[in-house]
Amino acid sequence: MSMLDREILALCRDVTERIILPRYRNLQEGEVEDKGGNDPVTIADREAEIALFAALARLEPGIGHVGEEATFADPAAIEQLRGPCWIVDPIDGTRNFASGQPPFGIMIARADGGLVQSGWIFDCLTERFCAAHRAGGAFVDGERITVRTTGAEVPVAAISLIFLDDAHRQRVLDGLGPHYTLADIPYCAAEQYPRLALGTNDVSIFERTLAWDHAAGTLWLEEAGGKAARNDGSPYRVDEWDRRGLIAAASPAIWHAMADRLNAL
Incomplete structure (x- = not known):
């Protein structure tokens, strides 16, 4: 240390x-x-x-x-x-x-x-x-540490929906639900990011992306071998505080699968 x-x-x-x-x-x-x-x-x-x-x-x-x-x-x-x-x-x-x-x-x-x-x-x-x-x-x-996935046949997704309006929330659930095992979110990014690297969850999506919630976690996950990026694949930057949408995943492959599905909604 x-x-x-x-x-x-x-x-x-x-x-x-x-x-x-x-x-x-x-x-x-x-x-x-x-x-x-x-x-x-x-x-x-x-x-x-x-x-x-x-x-x-x-x-x-x-x-x-x-x-x-x-x-x-x-x-x-x-x-x-x-x-x-x-x-x-x-x-x-x-x-x-x-x-x-x-x-x-x-x-x-x-x-x-x-x-x-x-x-x-x-x-x-x-x-x-x-x-x-x-x-x-x-x-x-x-x-x-090196990131590990859950190893589940159907990836485990913890999806934060609390900052979506009702119509968008339902589109996300309908579009993603069939492809993932949906897990409860902990209402705590300080817990969600470790879950993504330590084999509890495979992928998460976030709508609100304020720096104090995501700066430490995105870097930590990426340095562990996972991927955290904007929905279009661009890197997370703290000076883009008005941008919304972020995907964090235990592997680049899981990230890309989620991005494709999310961007198709």
Whole structure:
């Protein structure tokens, strides 16, 4: 494990122990709000993001920082994705966290020139730590990993439909359902990306592709040997924050099969 990985792991553990877990299943009245569209935020999200960025600023002063909660408060902050920046989702899976259920985790990425250069995913309950560096491989708890599929005859697909309108949602289900075993989604990208590399799911599709949800996971999956790209095959870039649609798969072949079917709908 690199020195940077060790520092990020220590940071995630510290914020989890001091800020996140003390409020798990212990949120008080007024400590959960809805940002709109069934998108909750808690006091733990906000406090964790502040603590994470304070520590990251000490690791590399002077670069941008883009967080889910800070960007909600000030949408102009997203412009920092155009340059070198840290990207943070302080509690990915807030819906689960707020309801007292797993999974949820911390996602951190370092991007430059619109491309993710490093990414980290920390499971707050199990302490599973995924790390990846561009052209440097993907790791789980310090061990280099290579993606594996489920091995199922019918690929297992976890399809996020929550940001589709009713008509589009039904077209997707009708068009893809016969070709896949449909699995429940965890409502947590910090869990969904590991599932794609560790043999639980074979493919996922996402409509909303915000950087704090996908920057770390897309790099980690690709460095493990999977494929994560826009529906047209172009690479995922954090500076294209208005684009929608993303396919992530345990192998390029599975990715291409899903892209062909999805683009034919």
